[in-house]
Every structure is written in structure tokens, then in C-alpha cells.
Amino acid sequence: MKQDVRILLLGEPKVGKTSLIMSLVGEEFPEQVPPRAEEITIPADVTPEKVPTHIVDYSEKEQSDEVLRDEIIKANVVCVVYDVTNEDTIDKIKTKWIPLVNGDAEKGNKVPIILVGNKSDLRCGSSMETILPIMNQFSEIETCVECSAKNLKNISELFYYAQKAVLHPTAPLYDPEDKQRVTLNQVV
Template sequence: MRRDVRILLLGEAQVGKTSLILSLVGEEFPEEVPPRAEEITIPADVTPEKVPTHIVDYSEAEQTDEELRQEIHKANVVCVVYDVSEEATIEKIRTKWIPLVNGGSTRGPRVPIILVGNKSDLRPGSSMEAVLPIMSQFPEIETCVECSAKNLRNISELFYYAQKAVLHPTAPLYDPEAKRVTSCQPG
């Protein structure tokens, strides 16, 4: 069993990455949002799986491409955040973020990805129709969660799914590309 989990939040500017983190920690929507949240460690005793969880924010404005590559390399799971009311941020999942996370991956299994549709309070209905083709194209996507940092909707669930993708991965057991169960080697 892992001793800790490192979750990295990526996505276009203004999709709400920092707001999601601050809403989780403060249990209310932040009045003022900085360009980037400091790395936050959630102690083991308050997580469902009882492991310390590190949540890392990414800001294109404040970090270099090299810093981003280093963060991706250190991450156990990546949450790609998009704005459910902005079609362009959904398209960037396929064209920019997933290739960036796993495109140059030579380190064995791909990093699990959770798609996070934020700002669900701004759009009636669901964005799932738009992301389902992306989910079927990339087997490393574990799940998709729609949430609202503003309404505190599904925020703890999003981080729970991210933790679960690391602690109880489907990847070593089931190879979605080959569509078969694989042998399980301890990691």
C-alpha cells in the first residue's frame, strides 16, 4: 500500500483549479483567488483511505514548462480541470493536456487521469456528452467528475476519486487497450 498520494491539478487558465483546492480546504468558496495555491498536504486521519494526500496546483502564468514537466513526473494522479461552460477548455483536454501528461511517458504505466468539469453552477445539464469521446479515446482516464467550487458540489468526491485511482488502480489489472486482464506485479 502506498504511504501517500500526490494529486496534480492541470488545465487552462481560469477554469477554477485554485478555487477547487481552496474550496476543499476552506469548505467555502474563496472571495479572493490567488494565481496559484501553495502545495497542500491533507493529513492521513482526515482522508477516507487514511493516507497523507498532497494537492499541487499548476499555473501557466507562474510556472515554466520545465516545472510543469517535473510536477507531472512526481504526480501519482493528474486531475485535468476544464470549465463546463467553455467548449475550448474541453477541446484542450484532448489536444494539449493528455498528450502533455502521458505523451512522452516512457516510465511504464501511464499516469491515471481524472477529468474535472468545474463551474457546473454556470451550465444547466451536463458536459458528459462532450467528454465521453475523449474518455473512450484515452484509456488512462479513470473517471470524470462534474463539480462546482462555488457551490462546493462534488469537491470532496473529486479528491476521493483521485486518491482511489492511485490506491486502487484498475490499470495493472485490466489493460483496456488489449481488453484483457493482466498479471499483477507489486509496484
């Protein structure tokens, strides 16, 4: 079993990546949100899976593409955050972020991705109708969580699903694209 889990949050500017992290840690919506949160380590004894968890924030304004590539390589799971009220941030999931995370990876080595729809407090209804086709297109997407950093909705669930994607992967034992059985050593 993994010794620890490294979660990377990325997405377009102003989608709420830093707010999500600060809401999780502070258990309230921050009055002042910095451009980027420092890396946070959550001790094993306060996580559901009893594994230390590192949460890393990415800011395009503050960090280089090289730093981003390094963080993607180090990440066990990537949370691609989008704004449920902004269609452009949803489009960038498939045109920018997933290719950036797993564009060069071989199928068995793709990093699991959690889609995170933030700002659900600003929208009536769900963004899932728009997100489902993206989820069907990319097998590395584990799940999608709609949440609100502002009213703390589904914040702890988001990080639980990210941990779970690493510790209990749901990769299929049969790959429909290759039409062949995946052996357990390929999954683990």
C-alpha cells in the first residue's frame, strides 16, 4: 500500500483551487485568498485512509511550465478544477488540462484525474450534463465532484475521492480498447 498520497490541484485562474484548499484546512471560507496556497500535509491520523496526504496548489501566474511538469510527475492524482458557471473553464478540461497531465503517458501509466466543479453555490442545477461526455472520453477520469469552497459543500469528499483514486484504483481489469485482459501487476 502507498506510504502517502500527493494531490495536485490545477485549472484555469480564478476557478477556486486555493479557496478549496483553504476551506478544507480552515473549515471556513477564507476572507483573504492568496494567489497560491503553500503545500499542505495532512497527517495520517486525520485522513479516512490513515495515510499522510500532501495537497499541492498550482498557479499559472506564480509558477513556470517547468514547475508544473515537475508537479505533474510527482502527483499521484490530479484534481482538475473548473468553475461550474464558466463554460470556458469546462472546455479547457479536454483541450488543455487532460492533455497536459496525460498527453505523453502510455495507457497503463496515466495519472488518475478527479474533475472538480467549484462554485456550485452560484448555479442552479448541475454541470454534469456538460461533464459526462468528457468523462466518457477520458478513461483516466475517476469521478467528478461538484462542490463549493464558499459554503464548504463536498470539500472533504473531494479530497477523500482523490485519496481513494490512488489507494483503491478503479482501473478496469479488461481494457475494451485493446480487447485484452489487464494483469494485476499492470494495475498495481
